[in-house]
Amino acid sequence: MNHIITISREFGSGGRELGRRLAEKLGYAYYDREIVEEIAARSELSVHYVNDILEHKPAFSFPIHTGASFLMTDAIWNPTQTIYSTQCDILKEMAEKSDCVVVGRCSDHILRNFDPLRVFVYAQMPHRIERCREKQPDEQRTDRQLARMIKNIDKHRAKYYEFFTDRKWGDKRHYDICINTSAIDVKRAADMLAHLVTSSKK
Amino acid sequence: MNHIITISREFGSGGRELGRRLAEKLGYAYYDREIVEEIAARSELSVHYVNDILEHKPAFSFPIHTGASFLMTDAIWNPTQTIYSTQCDILKEMAEKSDCVVVGRCSDHILRNFDPLRVFVYAQMPHRIERCREKQPDEQRTDRQLARMIKNIDKHRAKYYEFFTDRKWGDKRHYDICINTSAIDVKRAADMLAHLVTSSKK
Numbered sequence: 111m112n113h114i115i116t117i118s119r120e121f122g123s124g125g126r127e128l129g130r131r132l133a134e135k136l137g138y139a140y141y142d143r144e145i146v147e148e149i150a151a152r153s154e155l156s157v158h159y160v161n162d163i164l165e166h167k168p169a170f171s172f173p174i175h176t177g178a179s180f181l182m183t184d185a186i187w188n189p190t191q192t193i194y195s196t197q198c199d200i201l202k203e204m205a206e207k208s209d210c211v212v213v214g215r216c217s218d219h220i221l222r223n224f225d226p227l228r229v230f231v232y233a234q235m236p237h238r239i240e241r242c243r244e245k246q247p248d249e250q251r252t253d254r255q256l257a258r259m260i261k262n263i264d265k266h267r268a269k270y271y272e273f274f275t276d277r278k279w280g281d282k283r284h285y286d287i288c289i290n291t292s293a294i295d296v297k298r299a300a301d302m303l304a305h306l307v308t309s310s311k312k
Numbered sequence: 313m314n315h316i317i318t319i320s321r322e323f324g325s326g327g328r329e330l331g332r333r334l335a336e337k338l339g340y341a342y343y344d345r346e347i348v349e350e351i352a353a354r355s356e357l358s359v360h361y362v363n364d365i366l367e368h369k370p371a372f373s374f375p376i377h378t379g380a381s382f383l384m385t386d387a388i389w390n391p392t393q394t395i396y397s398t399q400c401d402i403l404k405e406m407a408e409k410s411d412c413v414v415v416g417r418c419s420d421h422i423l424r425n426f427d428p429l430r431v432f433v434y435a436q437m438p439h440r441i442e443r444c445r446e447k448q449p450d451e452q453r454t455d456r457q458l459a460r461m462i463k464n465i466d467k468h469r470a471k472y473y474e475f476f477t478d479r480k481w482g483d484k485r486h487y488d489i490c491i492n493t494s495a496i497d498v499k500r501a502a503d504m505l506a507h508l509v510t511s512s513k514k
Contacts, residue, residue: 287495306504309503
């Protein structure tokens, strides 16, 4: 069986960068936005819309349809479930293909039969705000506004996760290791996890 | 400033063994039961009584007094606070002395000004029960009874911690790294943490 590492992360904690660095160090495939693009391609929905459903608005809203004709299909009226189901197929195919690091997308739950190393990445709010500013130097929002935005995104991630997994997002009991990147920076965390994996595979 | 690692742990998760192994690997001092003995010596209370207060019954109970005469002192009537205060003094002295690993005793909070690496160790209940049986091969209790005992000890640890720190025990936000020893065994966890520390000190 391939070796799978799933990274769940709070917005602004650096989980995505950690995943990328870890995959590079281990020579594993890395899946993140590729999943959204693949879901969009298979379901004939726009990348923007799929991303919205996955990250921000897991609800029954009216999609921007890119290809197929306008039919009363499940893909239109039940987009959240359709996207989730497509996502499950894609993730399992990816996990069958090679060792990989997968960021987000309920991958810890969807790939549970692959016995993944399940990582949760979190950080204190000031650290996450600082990180947002580094990534978007022209950010105009105040710290308070940014904190509200960050909390909002996490709230949606939690809702989405809980809806499909029936588990509390971020509850340490569902992960093998939780890393606070306010204290252990992303590079060190990636290095530490690479050491853990190479010293003896889980 | 010396480098301090604090290990908080659920009962039966192997946190104590992890701390010992980590200290050995790093060549750091290791403090665990030594703290109880030192508290007992300084407060002239029995080791058994101090341990009871710290681990099991943080309450106002009548102590078994070992040395001093029977006076209506704080040490008799307010043993929980007295023990905590002595514990604070001892931990700070230990942290001043050398690099060290400290297990339990609210050390993450008491030594916060030493900027410790704060580790929380946890595990799923079946794993903890199994560990208890390994440590006590003549254990007669059923799994259900053992689970109740484990939960009870953790409940007291949580109460004690929360009383003195005003924080939720085990909440990942108060730790730098949380390790689930059901998935990452104690030896690998110690090796990983030693790598983290030696690769670049926090």
